Amino acid sequence: MSSIVSTVVNRIEIQAQQKLKELLRACFVNLDEAARAPERRVAWCTSVGPCEILTALGFDVYFPENHGALLGARKLSQHLIPRAVGVGYCAESCSYMTSDIGATLAHASPLREVYGIDGPPKPDVLVYSTNQCREVQDWMSWYGRRDGAPVLGVCPPAHLGEVTRAHIEFVRGQLRHLIEELERRFGLRMDDRRLEEVVDRSSRASALWRQVLDTAQARPSPLTFFDGVIHMAPVILMRGSTAAIDYYVTLLAELEARVRDGVAAVPDERFRVYWEGMPIWPKLRELSTKFFDLATVVAASTYCNSWAFEEYDGGDPLLWMAKTSTEIFINRDEDTKEAFLEEMFRRFSIDGVIFHNARTCPNNTNSRFGMPQRIRERLGLPALVIDGDLSDARFFSAAQTLTNIEAFVEQLEEQAR
Numbered sequence: 001m002s003s004i005v006s007t008v009v010n011r012i013e014i015q016a017q018q019k020l021k022e023l024l025r026a027c028f029v030n031l032d033e034a035a036r037a038p039e040r041r042v043a044w045c046t047s048v049g050p051c052e053i054l055t056a057l058g059f060d061v062y063f064p065e066n067h068g069a070l071l072g073a074r075k076l077s078q079h080l081i082p083r084a085v086g087v088g089y090c091a092e093s094c095s096y097m098t099s100d101i102g103a104t105l106a107h108a109s110p111l112r113e114v115y116g117i118d119g120p121p122k123p124d125v126l127v128y129s130t131n132q133c134r135e136v137q138d139w140m141s142w143y144g145r146r147d148g149a150p151v152l153g154v155c156p157p158a159h160l161g162e163v164t165r166a167h168i169e170f171v172r173g174q175l176r177h178l179i180e181e182l183e184r185r186f187g188l189r190m191d192d193r194r195l196e197e198v199v200d201r202s203s204r205a206s207a208l209w210r211q212v213l214d215t216a217q218a219r220p221s222p223l224t225f226f227d228g229v230i231h232m233a234p235v236i237l238m239r240g241s242t243a244a245i246d247y248y249v250t251l252l253a254e255l256e257a258r259v260r261d262g263v264a265a266v267p268d269e270r271f272r273v274y275w276e277g278m279p280i281w282p283k284l285r286e287l288s289t290k291f292f293d294l295a296t297v298v299a300a301s302t303y304c305n306s307w308a309f310e311e312y313d314g315g316d317p318l319l320w321m322a323k324t325s326t327e328i329f330i331n332r333d334e335d336t337k338e339a340f341l342e343e344m345f346r347r348f349s350i351d352g353v354i355f356h357n358a359r360t361c362p363n364n365t366n367s368r369f370g371m372p373q374r375i376r377e378r379l380g381l382p383a384l385v386i387d388g389d390l391s392d393a394r395f396f397s398a399a400q401t402l403t404n405i406e407a408f409v410e411q412l413e414e415q416a417r
Helices: 016-036 051-056 066-071 077-085 095-105 110-117 135-147 165-188 192-217 225-231 233-237 241-260 279-295 317-327 333-349 371-379 398-416
Strands: 044-046 060-062 125-129 152-156 271-276 296-301 352-358 383-388
Touching: 016 044, 016 066, 016 110, 016 225, 016 233, 016 241, 016 279, 044 051, 044 192, 044 333, 051 060, 051 317, 066 077, 066 095, 066 110, 066 135, 066 279, 077 095, 095 135, 125 135, 125 165, 135 152, 152 165, 152 317, 165 317, 192 225, 192 241, 192 296, 192 317, 192 352, 225 279, 225 296, 233 241, 233 333, 271 279, 271 333, 271 398, 279 296, 279 398, 333 371, 352 398, 371 383, 383 398
Parallel strands: 044 060, 044 125, 125 152, 271 296, 271 352, 352 383
Antiparallel strands: none
């Protein structure tokens, strides 16, 4: 197997991560307080859903996918999923959903250990967008039935090639209807200027996040995909806030300094790999260590770029929301996805591609219909498909996967000769 190792070199941690921990604690404590205060309202929202509308209307917003990822990272999912199976959910449906429902049924949450709160806040309303998948609708509906809370949603057209003005106007109409429903049900009135301000802040945080990710174009790269999945938290959980903007200003300055000083996320960087698909949360550290030891940086990913939206330049904020939520990678056809990937490979000087076949997430898995083979043939890039899952560790074989990764890096070595 490959002789490239760098285990004797210490990893240089990103200092902003300490500030991130404080931000996340404050975010979840605030949500817990909101759920206990009669005058405040909590809205659950999917991660690429219309959270700006909810924030502008004064809701405190909670994102349940984060809880699903946390359950996976804490290696709890496989113990909780059987609870959801017991009430009728298939074990091979989204493991974020089934582990989260299982945690609720088991009265268990890592939020107690991590942040000292009882668990997710009880929702007053649940809002989804099916731009990611159908499962989020069913997920929200389970909690809607349990808690007697209204479930409202937006359903953009899916698997699109070109996104037309008609598509955007269709989704804009759904967003307008969502606002009207929220106003009617909760006796609220949307302040259009407030919505513009929230969308502007959301866009600014997203633009800064794109700049953060783009620092990985440098050689050596100052961060990896494994750093990105941690530092993307504010652009998801705090979208529309000044806290997210301030955090990414700080993080970007640190990463730009690392680029100037030649500080490498992976010392003696030899190869640059692209990660296509979901993270494998239960094995994140193990995988990060393996690539570090092989002097191979996972420099870019589709997943982290899912929240790098186009900038808002004024005008109708609902049009910006409709456009960004409809144009996201997961909602596009095969040709559009391949064109996006090819551009990313070029921008980040990628030597090879890893596709994660996530067993319970077919919507965010792009290795099942010949794409890796087409990329090999058209671009001449080595591509490896690894089996696993976003949260359920039972679908992942560490020995097999790590051996395959070593063989993949050997292939990169041979190609470089």
